[in-house]
Structure formats: C-alpha cells, structure tokens
Amino acid sequence: MARNKPPELLPGTLDLMILKTLAVGPNHGYGIARRIKQTSGDVLHVEEGSLYPALHRLAKRGCLDSEWRSSESNRRAKYYRLTRKGRTKLKAQTRNWSQLTTAIDKVLSARTAEKAATKGWA
Amino acid sequence: MARNKPPELLPGTLDLMILKTLAVGPNHGYGIARRIKQTSGDVLHVEEGSLYPALHRLAKRGCLDSEWRSSESNRRAKYYRLTRKGRTKLKAQTRNWSQLTTAIDKVLSARTAEKAATKGWA
DNA sequence: TCGTTCCCCTAGTATATCTAGGGGAAGCCT
C-alpha cells in the first residue's frame, strides 16, 4: 500500500477514454468511471470532479447525447451516448494518441549518454 | 503540408522529455527543443513559451543545474545539466509514463461494441 | 434508523501549455 505519487491519469487523455468507453455502449458517469478503472487494471482513477465537467464539455460540443434513465441498480442516472460527431472525434483522438505516444517513445528510447561528453563542464 | 490539428505535444510529458534529452549530455534550451523535434521524427514541436518556463521550474526544483557558456555557433547560451535529483526524477517519470500508457492502451483496446446493445434507447 | 453504495453536481484552485509578444548578438550578403 501507499503509492508514493499515484499516476491517476494523464492530462489530455480523459476525453479519449470517455469516448472510447461510450463506444462500447451508452453508459452513465459513475459507470464510465468504474469501467475505466476496471479496464485499466485498477491503475487509472477518474475523479468525479474531473469526470462530470468533462462529460458536460463533450455534450456541449455535440459529441454526446444524454438521457435520464433508471440504472441497473434502480437509480436515477444520466445515460450518455456517442453522437456521430463523437465517433468522428474518437477516431481522430485515437489516431492522435498513437502518433504522440510513438513520437514520445522515440524520444525516450534515443541513445542515452555512454560517457556523455561532459567535456569541460565547470 | 498543412497538418490539420498538429499534435504538438501531450501535457505532462514535457518535463520527462527535457530530462531525457539532458541525460544524453548538457544542452541549452534551443538545442533541447531542436533535439526533441528531431528525435521525434519531426512530430513534436516544443514552443519556446512552454520550454523556458519548464526549464526554470525544473531548475528551481533542483533537477537541473545551469551555466552560461558559449554555444557551438559562438552564441551566449545557458547550458543545463541533470543533477542527481534530476536523474532520480527521470527514472520515476519514465516508469510512470510506461505505467500510464500501458493502462490507457488497455482501455483503448477494450472490446468495442459489435452491435452495442443500445436496447431501447429513446 | 444507520451506514453504504450508487449517482449527480459545482466553485475554487493549481498547474501546464500556448499565444504573442519582447530583446540581443553572430554572421552572411549586397
């Protein structure tokens, strides 16, 4: 126990994970958070204070539709669903994600200094 | 030409790439940006308005040392070098990066809806 | 009735990045 500095999540990736999760099927906020946590192997924890604003942002931008329904555990819940625009955004963001990670991994795997010419520092 | 929405870079990864770049050997701001751009295959573009504040942050936190020197093209340049703390941070951030990307990739590769039980939506 | 789980929300704060400027000095070309 006691994770020093818990990873939580990477800024800029929340929208993408929400969209992806909804591509599986409509879901409500609480369920989305639970699913992300679960599919990530309990590594990613989406705070509600990040989640709900993100959902509202995406909805306002026309990427999501919402509808109040009764959840499986018989609770009032707002179900979100991908719109066509949301699906488009998902594709774009997915492509962008793999481009960026590929690029970053290249930077990270660049040859590190063997004896790193620190010639004459100080 | 004309990248639609240029990827630029992922928030939260700049420090890591700076540290990694400096692990190769001391370098100045301009050179760090150029190297990141180059090793990433011309995908990542570090804006100077992001770079310099980041360098100052890292230095203030004791991850970097700096020294004014003359560059290879005979210009006044501030060379940065990893401190012991910086090296430690690099290791931690690298580990964290791979943990997060692994987790996110799991979320992204989760089975997508075949016919996605949209049963009875609206 | 009490505690837990499920479910929603927002205001304020912190932090990172980008935009959009600022400057200066070296070196080449005319």
Add this chain to the structure above:
DNA sequence: AGGCTTCCCCTAGATATACTAGGGGAACGA
C-alpha cells in the same frame, strides 16, 4: 553600412484541464 536570417533568451496573459473539497439525494440491507 544596412538588411536578413539564424540562433538564443525571456515573460505576461489567456486558455484548458484536472483536482480538491465540498454539496445533495435516493435505494438498500443490517
């Protein structure tokens, strides 16, 4: 000499995103 490009540094303000720290309510089982 003047002008242009490249190299090199910097910051203030706007913007975006995530987190902290609260708020509430309803279902359910003990």
